Amino acid sequence: xxxxxxxxxxxxxxxxxxxxxxxxxxxxxxxxxxxxxxxxxxxxxxxxxxxxxxxxxxxxxxxxxxxxxxxxxxxxxxxxxxxxxxxxxxxxxxxxxxxxxxxxxxxxxxxxxxxxxxxxxxxxxxxxxxxxxxxxxxxxxxxxxxxxxxxxxxxxxxxxxxxxxxxxxxxxxxxxxxxxxxxxxxxxxxxxxxxxxxxxxxxxxxxxxxxxxxxxxxxxxxxxxxxxxxxxxxxxxxxx
Amino acid sequence: xxxxxxxxxxxxxxxxxxxxxxxxxxxxxxxxxxxxxxxxxxxxxxxxxxxxxxxxxxxxxxxxxxxxxxxxxxxxxxxxxxxxxxxxxxxxxxxxxxxxxxxxxxxxxxxxxxxxxxxxxxxxxxxxxxxxxxxxxxxxxxxxxxxxxxxxxxxxxxxxxxxxxxxxxxxxxxxxxxxxxxxxxxxxxxxxxxxxxxxxxxxxxxxxxxxxxxxxxxxxxxxxxxxxxxxxxxxxxxxxxxxxxxxxxxxxxxxxxxxxxxxxxxxxxxxxxxxxxxxxxxxxxxxxxxxxxxxxxxxxxxxxxxxxxxxxxxxxxxxxxxxxxxxxxxxxxxxxxxxxxxxxxxxxxxxxxxxxxxxxxxxxxxxxxxxxxxxxxxxxxxxxxxxxxxxxxxxxxxxxxxxxxxxxxxxxxxxxxxxxxxxxxxxxxxxxxxxxxxxxxxxxxxxxxxxxxxxxxxxxxxxxxxxxxxxxxxxxxx
Numbered sequence: 001x002x003x004x005x006x007x008x009x010x011x012x013x014x015x016x017x018x019x020x021x022x023x024x025x026x027x028x029x030x031x032x033x034x035x036x037x038x039x040x041x042x043x044x045x046x047x048x049x050x051x052x053x054x055x056x057x058x059x060x061x062x063x064x065x066x067x068x069x070x071x072x073x074x075x076x077x078x079x080x081x082x083x084x085x086x087x088x089x090x091x092x093x094x095x096x097x098x099x100x101x102x103x104x105x106x107x108x109x110x111x112x113x114x115x116x117x118x119x120x121x122x123x124x125x126x127x128x129x130x131x132x133x134x135x136x137x138x139x140x141x142x143x144x145x146x147x148x149x150x151x152x153x154x155x156x157x158x159x160x161x162x163x164x165x166x167x168x169x170x171x172x173x174x175x176x177x178x179x180x181x182x183x184x185x186x187x188x189x190x191x192x193x194x195x196x197x198x199x200x201x202x203x204x205x206x207x208x209x210x211x212x213x214x215x216x217x218x219x220x221x222x223x224x225x226x227x228x229x230x231x232x233x234x235x236x237x238x239x240x
Numbered sequence: 241x242x243x244x245x246x247x248x249x250x251x252x253x254x255x256x257x258x259x260x261x262x263x264x265x266x267x268x269x270x271x272x273x274x275x276x277x278x279x280x281x282x283x284x285x286x287x288x289x290x291x292x293x294x295x296x297x298x299x300x301x302x303x304x305x306x307x308x309x310x311x312x313x314x315x316x317x318x319x320x321x322x323x324x325x326x327x328x329x330x331x332x333x334x335x336x337x338x339x340x341x342x343x344x345x346x347x348x349x350x351x352x353x354x355x356x357x358x359x360x361x362x363x364x365x366x367x368x369x370x371x372x373x374x375x376x377x378x379x380x381x382x383x384x385x386x387x388x389x390x391x392x393x394x395x396x397x398x399x400x401x402x403x404x405x406x407x408x409x410x411x412x413x414x415x416x417x418x419x420x421x422x423x424x425x426x427x428x429x430x431x432x433x434x435x436x437x438x439x440x441x442x443x444x445x446x447x448x449x450x451x452x453x454x455x456x457x458x459x460x461x462x463x464x465x466x467x468x469x470x471x472x473x474x475x476x477x478x479x480x481x482x483x484x485x486x487x488x489x490x491x492x493x494x495x496x497x498x499x500x501x502x503x504x505x506x507x508x509x510x511x512x513x514x515x516x517x518x519x520x521x522x523x524x525x526x527x528x529x530x531x532x533x534x535x536x537x538x539x540x541x542x543x544x545x546x547x548x549x550x551x552x553x554x555x556x557x558x559x560x561x562x563x564x565x566x567x568x569x570x571x572x573x574x575x576x577x578x579x580x581x582x583x584x585x586x587x588x589x590x591x592x593x594x595x596x597x598x599x600x601x602x603x604x605x606x607x608x609x610x611x612x613x614x615x616x617x618x619x620x621x622x623x624x625x626x627x628x629x630x631x632x633x634x635x636x637x638x639x640x641x642x643x644x645x646x647x648x649x650x651x652x653x654x655x656x657x658x659x660x661x662x663x664x665x666x667x668x669x670x671x672x673x674x675x676x677x678x679x680x681x682x683x684x685x686x687x688x689x690x691x692x693x694x695x696x697x698x699x700x701x702x703x704x705x706x707x708x709x710x711x712x713x714x715x716x717x718x
Contacts, residue, residue, distance in 0.1 A: 012676060012710050017707070037669060038669050040665075040666040040668075041662075041666040045662065049643065049647065050645075050646055050648075051647050052647070054659045054660055054663045055663070057667060058663055137622035140623075142623065169580055170622035170624070172620055174622070183267075183270055183271045184270055186274070186701065187584035188581075188584060189700075189701070191284070191583075217700075217702045218700065
């Protein structure tokens with residue numbers, strides 16, 4: 001299959017290794033990855049802040065960038081939710097509504113794509129560590145992705161998966177919320193980060209680099225041991 | 241024995257004199273509250289058991305999701321036919337011997353109740369749990385007119401003694417420790433110290449029994465108004481609402497207009513859903529239908545029964561098709577119980593009658609978007625509330641809708657400029673990539689300079705160093 005990579009802007013600038021890992025896993029499974037350099041940001045920061053007219057301009061642009069693709073796959077539940085759930089709302093009643101719905105039907109979150117679209121759970125990875133999985137809220141509740149990443153992790157050789165006591169609690173990132181209401185955001189990081197750290201895991205696996213930024217930021221400041229790692233990076237790991 | 245405090249007159253927060261200060265106060269109180277880790281842990285623990293009992297009850301439904309659909313549909317069909325159902329309820333309630341009063345706003349509702357108290361030559365009033373009375377600040381108005389008012393719900397009674405508003409609109413004193421309640425009762429009721437919940441309940445009960453008999457008027461809320469039969473349905477766990485409604489000469493129920501449902505059958509799904517979602521019970525201990533005052537030949541019940549139907553800007557929500565479903569709310573409190581914001585900032589920080597996610601959605605409608613939009617902003621949009629809602633209100637998306645409406649009507653000048661610049665860059669890939677390059681290269685400098693938003697981040701969280709190359713440049717070179 002020809003897969004178009006949807007690389008969120010902060011992955012592009014701050015976590016390029018995640019994008020590379022996505023491509024590496026998909027290519028190992030025999031698929032072709034494309035990256036359309038015209039893509040920029042999905043517009044979620046403006047959308048969430050209430051500036052929908054501003055966000056709409058970016059949405060129309062992004063729908064155009066991904067026109068004619070077979071499948072669009074992104075390594076962020078949050079940004080994928082923007083394309084799949086919120087673009088059709090944002091562009092409802094505009095001439096771009098049909099195109100938005102069409103793109104929504106072709107857009108997938110990385111782990112979900114592997115399991116639901118490609119029907120793969122074992123990607124041939126090995127990762128000899130104890131890990132826990134952090135559910136990002138947009139993936140969990142906007143895209144309803146919960147079992148897929150766990151199915152993928154369970155198939156990884158030498159990996160031990162443990163659950164924390166607050167698997168469905170939010171890490172408190174919430175985009176601009178994290179800096180507009182930093183005290184609440186940090187209190188939420190304490191709760192979720194604390195719960196994840198108590199599992200005594202080596203890594204916290206996530207499908208959302210924005211949650212990773214929040215959790216790592218707090219864990220690092222607290223001097224707590226585990227760090228996050230993106231699901232794609234775990235799945236990219238092999239013996240070779 | 242210390243006399244009863246004037247109670248709600250001293251409520252901090254339910255009525256901010258200068259509402260423009262609401263956001264400032266929210267930010268201040270939130271910052272204070274998150275530092276109180278002991279309190280936060282106590283509230284988390286108090287709500288910890290809720291998940292277990294609720295999930296056990298949910299599992300007893302053949303299909304809980306379908307029950308949510310049915311409950312949502314019952315409310316949807318009622319809310320969309322208020323023009324038909326409210327007059328039908330009024331007609332049937334009147335036929336049952338009750339009297340209906342329509343209140344456009346809080347002031348009218350207070351006047352109606354005070355008028356009824358004067359007409360009844362009342363001295364003492366007993367009141368069971370009623371959030372609409374909190375909404376219209378009824379206790380303060382009654383006390384100002386010289387009436388003695390006592391809350392008969394245990395949690396509300398405790399809050400009244402403490403001089404605080406409800407912390408949570410279903411669990412009013414969930415933040416209060418048992419030893420604090422014991423101290424409070426010692427001080428106000430002269431009771432011996434105890435840490436046994438049963439004993440504390442009995443102390444309040446002994447105190448309360450006499451008051452039911454002495455009260456001339458009993459005021460209650462209403463969970464549902466059944467249009468078909470003209471009955472009022474009240475859900476409770478203590479039996480205090482029955483005594484409040486049944487013993488005094490006059491019973492006044494105050495209810496928002498959205499409480500009406502079409503048929504008695506609707507309660508078959510709504511009562512268990514309210515209990516399951518709200519408290520994790522199959523049904524609450526008491527569910528009573530009140531069908532009018534005492535009739536000829538009956539030996540008990542009030543001589544007069546009144547219902548005050550309160551609009552207080554609910555029709556503004558009704559006029560907004562996008563957020564009309566927030567009138568489905570049955571005030572179960574499930575969205576508060578699961579909300580990470582509520583659990584971390586506490587009930588008082590909101591400064592509203594209705595706390596938590598649903599309060600953040602409806603308060604801007606009830607009290608003005610300009611002053612209360614910050615509650616919609618104070619959310620990570622995690623959506624736990626929407627998943628918990630038994631009547632499927634699209635709660636967290638309505639927070640987005642409020643943010644959008646606020647940005648449209650009163651945009652922050654600098655904020656809008658910021659988003660416009662961001663969008664202008666995002667519309668030009670070369671500029672966006674250049675901006676990204678500049679950001680990566682100057683991140684170290686930015687960390688040292690700490691401009692406002694970055695400063696807020698770095699106060700509690702680290703930021704990783706920027707990688708040398710962006711994804712796009714790595715991809716180009718591979």
